[in-house]
Amino acid sequence: MAELLRDLLARATGQLRAAGVPSPEVDARALLEHALGLSRAALLLRGEEEVAPDAVAAVDDLLARRAARVPLQHLLGEVEWGGVRLRCDARALVPRPETEWLLDLARREVGGSARVLDIGTGTGALALGLKAALPAARVWATDLSPGALTLARENAALNGLDVTFVEGDLLAGLAGPFDLIVSNPPYLPEGDRAGADPEVTHDPELALYAGPDGLALARPLAAQARAALAPGGTLLLELDPRNAATFAAELRGAGWEAGVLPDLTWRERFVRARPGDAGG
CATH class of the missing domain: 3.40.50.150 (Vaccinia Virus protein VP39)
Structure with missing residues (x-):
């Protein structure tokens, strides 16, 4: 079922918080940006848009792995660090x-x-x-x-x-x-x-x-x-x-x-x- 972007973000934050992730809101935003191909601004401005079910499923997969405490950097694949891009695994x-x-x-x-x-x-x-x-x-x-x-x-x-x-x-x-x-x-x-x-x-x-x-x-x-x-x-x-x-x-x-x-x-x-x- 489709889900509003703002609702998906709220649900993701709650799921990570319940799992004891130290920075649930920051991580939830990062995972949604990564899975949906959104910029930080787009995530903030398009909260009333619906997210397609296949995209929700992709987010849910990442959330489940982060809730299992797989490092955020491993899920994102690459990070910006010290002026360079780094693959992390x-x-x-x-x-x-x-x-x-x-x-x-x-x-x-x-x-x-x-x-x-x-x-x-x-x-x-x-x-x-x-x-x-x-x-x-x-x-x-x-x-x-x-x-x-x-x-x-x-x-x-x-x-x-x-x-x-x-x-x-x-x-x-x-x-x-x-x-x-x-x-x-x-x-x-x-x-x-x-x-x-x-x-x-x-x-x-x-x-x-x-x-x-x-x-x-x-x-x-x-x-x-x-x-x-x-x-x-x-x-x-x-x-x-x-x-x-x-x-x-x-x-x-x-x-x-x-x-x-x-x-x-x-x-x-x-x-x-x-x-x-x-x-x-």
Whole structure:
């Protein structure tokens, strides 16, 4: 049966709210826009129009999957993030809004023909965002997951950007020198598994958890980065607000110049570091 667009939106919002989806109205609007091919303005202005039964069925299918807590980004297929379009699916971590601030911090660190390395690239978000912002930069990106790298290459082609992707653990044998090494590595403590949001279970576990304190990847990453950074080069990491200050202190103890930068909600999330003269 046909349904008025405004009624369909109200029903969709209620269904997602009942399922415990954190942002039911925003997600309902996004799914209707996607399924019906409507702009945001059209969704607002055409509320009294009827939606054909086959289109209602398509919306209902998406709503059922979102109510089952499949990530919104997987249902939309593509998202706008950091100035690039990214395909998103179960092969890689869904890019988070807070990581866009890491991208912004990274853009401020380098310019021109800088040599940049993104470790654990996932969808390719950071590497592609940096290449889009700094066309003359030479950008490399690594990931341990073949599936994630395939997705990252698809996203590079989607955006027409030239990034060198390398499969391997951390620096994957890349010697540098790099002016900037940036990473959003796995940083959640293993103890978070039991209480993870349902959406998180659709992300690869390889991209989420990093030992008892969430720093099992950050430590060897920094050790390898130290030898690969150019003089004056910078390491920028996104970590959990619970462990970012701890890791910055560890780096300072190992002879780095290291500090913590806040995210947009003033949580200590990002570590900015440069190798000092001391060993470690």
